[in-house]
Amino acid sequence: MPAVAGSLYMASQHKGVPPLPPPRPLPVINLGRLTMDSASRALAVRDIVLACRERGCFEVVNHGISRSCMNGALEAASEFFQLSTERKEEFASDDIRQPIRYDTSSRDGISMSRSFLKHYANPLDDWIKFWPTQPPTYREKMGEYAVETHRVSMQLMEAILQGLGLGPSYLQEKLEGGVQFVALNNYPQSSAKKADKIGLAPHSDYGFLTILLQSSPGLEVMHHEDDTWTSVPAIPGALHVHVGDHLEVLSNGQLKSLVHRAVLNPKESRISIASIHGLSMDEEVHCAEELVDEHHPKMYRGSSFQDFLDFLPANMNRYKRYVESLRIDKP
Numbered sequence: 480m481p482a483v484a485g486s487l488y489m490a491s492q493h494k495g496v497p498p499l500p501p502p503r504p505l506p507v508i509n510l511g512r513l514t515m516d517s518a519s520r521a522l523a524v525r526d527i528v529l530a531c532r533e534r535g536c537f538e539v540v541n542h543g544i545s546r547s548c549m550n551g552a553l554e555a556a557s558e559f560f561q562l563s564t565e566r567k568e569e570f571a572s573d574d575i576r577q578p579i580r581y582d583t584s585s586r587d588g589i590s591m592s593r594s595f596l597k598h599y600a601n602p603l604d605d606w607i608k609f610w611p612t613q614p615p616t617y618r619e620k621m622g623e624y625a626v627e628t629h630r631v632s633m634q635l636m637e638a639i640l641q642g643l644g645l646g647p648s649y650l651q652e653k654l655e656g657g658v659q660f661v662a663l664n665n666y667p668q669s670s671a672k673k674a675d676k677i678g679l680a681p682h683s684d685y686g687f688l689t690i691l692l693q694s695s696p697g698l699e700v701m702h703h704e705d706d707t708w709t710s711v712p713a714i715p716g717a718l719h720v721h722v723g724d725h726l727e728v729l730s731n732g733q734l735k736s737l738v739h740r741a742v743l744n745p746k747e748s749r750i751s752i753a754s755i756h757g758l759s760m761d762e763e764v765h766c767a768e769e770l771v772d773e774h775h776p777k778m779y780r781g782s783s784f785q786d787f788l789d790f791l792p793a794n795m796n797r798y799k800r801y802v803e804s805l806r807i808d809k810p
């Protein structure tokens with residue numbers, strides 16, 4: 480499985496900067512292998528599950544989403560953030576249950592230096608009416624990207640569920656109709672004057688999988704074993720994928736949700752589009768019975784996306800990973 484190394488390592492080689500630990504290459508998966516012959520698919524499934532187990536994340540290439548579709552989504556996001564404050568604030572709300580929400584502050588406990596627009600996207604016909612009409616291409620460009628990303632999320636989930644021994648059609652219908660939550664993040668360029676370079680503080684994502692597209696580097700992922708950070712390079716045409724809290728629950732702890740953060744880019748302002756995929760709002764996710772036995776007792780209680788929204792306001796800074804609050808052995 481090919482791998483790429485984080486770019487911060489090079490930056491740390493300059494005089495006066497304490498050296499970072501050696502870069503830990505991130506796995507790169509060629510998704511085209513999933514639809515080739517069965518032997519190629521089996522190898523791709525093995526690589527995907529290995530990456531999820533060991534790193535909690537990987538980069539995907541050959542996923543079938545065109546460069547123009549990806550660039551279109553980044554442009555639409557960028558043009559939205561360039562609108563006047565007044566226009567953007569039409570979507571401002573304190574209510575995290577709103578179908579669309581714009582904010583700039585750290586009321587969520589983790590946004591140190593970002594503005595964001597968050598909205599739902601699947602099924603598209605249910606949600607697109609809430610999306611911005613400015614810039615005029617927003618709905619078309621973001622809609623196309625959201626549909627394509629949902630398709631990739633289905634392929635990835637089928638592979639992961641197959642690799643966990645649950646079978647590729649496990650939960651298929653529920654995933655088809657499940658939540659897709661899209662977060663557009665806008666970070667300023669880091670300034671020499673401001674010491675704090677963190678745009679978004681460490682956290683894990685709700686849901687099974689997050690698929691992330693970034694305009695330039697800034698995403699960092701924490702290594703499961705020693706808590707060190709690796710910078711995720713912006714490989715042209717690639718998407719970043721990581722494991723969310725509910726995949727940890729479903730896999731009964733075989734896979735761990737990934738702690739990640741965003742640092743400000745010293746060269747330019749940065750946009751990322753995070754697409755979070757899970758079951759529908761009220762559907763509880765439980766540890767798969769097939770993965771529970773006397774040697775692997777059930778580790779987590781069941782919970783839904785609604786439960787997560789209930790949990791969030793009162794627990795902003797208590798857990799880096801929501802899944803910790805679901806542990807059965809927790810005091």
Ligand SMILES: O=C(O)CCC(=O)C(=O)O
Pocket residue numbers: 662664679684691693697698699739740741750751753
């Ligand atoms: O901007 C990034 O790279 C990370 C965004 C993120 O973690 C999120 O939206 O949940």
Ligand SMILES: [Fe+2]
Pocket residue numbers: 682683684739753
């Ligand atoms: Fe995140």
